[in-house]
Amino acid sequence: MADEVRKDQVTRAARRAVLIDGIPVTTLGVIALALGSNPDQSTAQKAWWIAIATAFTLAVVWVLLRAFLRADEYLRKIQLESMAIAFAAVLVGLQVATLLDAAGIIQLHQLAQLLLLGGVAIWLLIADLRTRFHH
Numbered sequence: 001m002a003d004e005v006r007k008d009q010v011t012r013a014a015r016r017a018v019l020i021d022g023i024p025v026t027t028l029g030v031i032a033l034a035l036g037s038n039p040d041q042s043t044a045q046k047a048w049w050i051a052i053a054t055a056f057t058l059a060v061v062w063v064l065l066r067a068f069l070r071a072d073e074y075l076r077k078i079q080l081e082s083m084a085i086a087f088a089a090v091l092v093g094l095q096v097a098t099l100l101d102a103a104g105i106i107q108l109h110q111l112a113q114l115l116l117l118g119g120v121a122i123w124l125l126i127a128d129l130r131t132r133f134h135h
Contacts, residue, residue, distance in 0.1 A: 011131055014070055021063045028056040078130050086123035090115055 035049040068076060093115040101108040 010072075011075070014067070014075065015131075017070060018063065018067050021066060025056065025059040025063050028052060028059055032056045075131065079127055082123050082127035082130065085126055086119045089122050090119035093118065 032049065032053040035045065035052055038045065041049065068079065071079065094112070097106070097108050097111040097115060100106045100111075
């Protein structure tokens with residue numbers, strides 16, 4: 001019983017650490033999205049957007065690397081399996097969007113970002129559910 005309580009505390013601490021690391025990354029993402037949403041950008045605005053988007057990408061890599069280094073083997077396995085499922089979902093979604101684009105029903109560029117964000121949401125949801133319900 002004490003071992004289960006310790007494992008639950010370790011899992012909660014790992015989630016809390018990822019949340020604390022992820023707050024500045026999310027803020028960078030929102031800023032990058034806001035800066036990139038203006039279609040008529042000056043050269044300086046484009047440079048700022050590229051710099052913020054690059055910082056956001058590097059910050060995501062840093063948070064994921066820290067999370068993997070903190071995790072034990074089981075949590076790493078869960079994360080990698082969740083990523084694989086999300087990757088497959090994104091690939092299938094992109095294939096369907098490509099077919100719809102070829103048929104003239106919808107334009108691919110309208111769905112590409114949504115598919116990628118949906119893949120990240122699927123990854124996080126699967127990983128969270130698997131860690132919550134495993135005992």
